[in-house]
Amino acid sequence: MKVVSSYGVKIKKQNIPIRHTLYIYRQAVGYLIRVCEESWEELSRIVNPQKRFNAAEHLVHSTKKNRARYDFDQKFPKMPSYLRRSAIQHALGSVSSYETRLELWKQKKLDGKPKLVYENHAMPVFYRDVMYKEAENHEDMAFLKLYDGHDWKWFSVNLLHTDMEYLRKNWSGVKSSAPTLEKRHHKYFLRFSYTEEVSLSKKEVNEQIICSVDLGINTDAVCTIMRSDGTVLGRKFINFPSEKDQMYSVLGRISRFQREHGSGQVQSRWNYARRLNIELSRKVASAITTYAQNNHADVIVFEYLKMKGKVTGKKRQKLRLWRKRDIQKLCEHQAHRTGMRVSRVCAWNTSRLAYDGTGEVVRDSKNHSLCTFTTGKRYHCDLSAAYNIGARYFIRERLKPLSATVRSSLEAKVPSVKRRTSCVYADLLLLSAELGSMQAA
Known part of the structure; x- marks a missing residue:
């Protein structure tokens, strides 16, 4: 390549x-x-x-x-x-x-x-x-x-x-x-x-180590190193608070300037804020790729993020400044240079569903990064999503080469893997156990 x-x-x-x-x-x-x-x-x-x-x-x-x-x-x-x-x-x-x-x-x-x-x-x-x-x-x-x-x-x-x-x-x-x-x-x-x-990694899915990444607004990225059987080898929270504080300070000065003098002479300040945001995305992408490379990952897995329509709500400015696609493009280029592949999975319900299969979570109103499971367990929402992202990749890749008969048999034993938009980390563990028992037999 x-x-x-x-x-x-x-x-x-x-x-x-x-x-x-x-x-x-x-x-x-x-x-x-x-x-x-x-x-x-x-x-x-x-x-x-x-x-x-x-x-x-x-x-x-x-x-x-x-x-x-x-x-x-x-x-x-x-x-x-x-x-x-x-x-x-x-x-x-x-x-x-x-x-x-x-x-x-x-x-x-x-x-x-x-x-x-x-x-x-x-x-x-x-x-x-x-x-x-x-x-x-x-x-x-x-x-x-x-x-x-x-x-x-x-x-x-x-x-x-x-x-x-x-x-x-x-x-x-x-x-x-x-x-x-x-x-x-x-x-x-x-x-x-x-x-x-460059030659990209050609390892079989059962031998692969992946780095699943959940890109967020509060925490820039949460990375999880995972094997095909669901074994978690490492976790990392990537955040650049000082860079974001600097950018939000510039945005605050822009807001005050516009209130006092109008928006006629504010373009240079917006350009400066944009350059700060671009530099932040480069740092996040570099940190993700470096962490994956240090842990000998073969694939970096992202969510397929595509936002349509008008952005409204309390955090609309943060969502507009969220350079999710640029981070993924930068990571893809850097990963390919080192021989790693990049894959994407469906983003539906990765953050909404608990990784242990207990159902939907409730976000903390004061700290949006934390959530509560139905069992009362409190957990980091982005970390749970990173587990689910990695699980969806392995569920898809492990079921793909199987024949229709074997796949139907597995789906009958683990019905939750039929619908990819509701798969979680717990489903990967169940699927791995069934595949292991089939190979042993």
């Missing part, structure tokens, strides 16, 4: 014409989009992507054997060939997407007539050796070929030392792709991509 990772290296402020380069590149892409739109009837007949690209290039670039139909070379003189080809590829993709969406709109399969946008936000790729060179003597310096308003010249750029140290420490020996220019928060970055070949 191929895993692609990327990292943005900040370009330190200095007198280099990045804005001129970005402007001329986007102007070129916009010009080429108009060319492709005018010639689309001709280009669309060419099915082969490479031949279509060659035909588009012949329309705008003159050679000894070809005379261009459009004056692209005069409008954008001396543009590097790799950058021109990148712009042509971007323009072809934009027009092809527009034509496809327009056809769907004509067939009434798409709402709203699509619009072809010429004022694009394309970012140039600095191909190695011809657009980008690494400095040999200075580790934190590189050379970029940029447009200074008159000609394309080589300029030395200083890269942030901490970013380069990170790449040298974690990605030395791995070949990176050509860097792409990126703009974030009015600052410029060079984004490097790395492709790794």
Whole structure:
């Protein structure tokens, strides 16, 4: 399996014409989009992507054997060939997407007539050796070929030392792709991509160790290390209270500012709160993956969380800030890099039902993380849910390869496993006991 990772290296402020380069590149892409739109009837007949690209290039670039139909070379003189080809590829993709969406709109399969946008936000790729060179003597310096308003010249750029140290420490020996220019928060970055070949765990389900994760709002995550027979090997509560306190303090300042001055000049404060929330999700994902890796887990199991409709109630702001999907995506990427798999189970009733099979729980009104079972037992609600999540994974995976006859026999002995949305940890223990007795017989 191929895993692609990327990292943005900040370009330190200095007198280099990045804005001129970005402007001329986007102007070129916009010009080429108009060319492709005018010639689309001709280009669309060419099915082969490479031949279509060659035909588009012949329309705008003159050679000894070809005379261009459009004056692209005069409008954008001396543009590097790799950058021109990148712009042509971007323009072809934009027009092809527009034509496809327009056809769907004509067939009434798409709402709203699509619009072809010429004022694009394309970012140039600095191909190695011809657009980008690494400095040999200075580790934190590189050379970029940029447009200074008159000609394309080589300029030395200083890269942030901490970013380069990170790449040298974690990605030395791995070949990176050509860097792409990126703009974030009015600052410029060079984004490097790395492709790794990894082999994911192929252990049988009976030999697997999983890390079941319940993502929460009060407690960031609760992890449980579990075997296929229901043996719990470890538990961990992951929480970052200081980071959340900082974010909620910022939200409080935003609320006070809006009451006093309105919401006209508050966007920068919201952006800061958003960045704090993104950093929190990264820390949670890293802590989950590290804990699973330290306990030699083969699979990380999450709930399939999909919230629809308008969020209302007392905790609506916390629910809106809950980056559950981002945490799962980050964990999936980090887990695949280390050979672990990621799986998801149905989220219905994982927190509502007690892990010991005694029925529904009652949440504590003062401490929402705690709950009371029907037997009077008080327990951590998220930990109970983590047990149920792991149990549902093993129930599904252990029943899946069995024949219909054997599965029916087991479901008759353990009726609760028929309905996956009501399975709990106690059902896994009963199923394991029945499977063990069948194997012994």
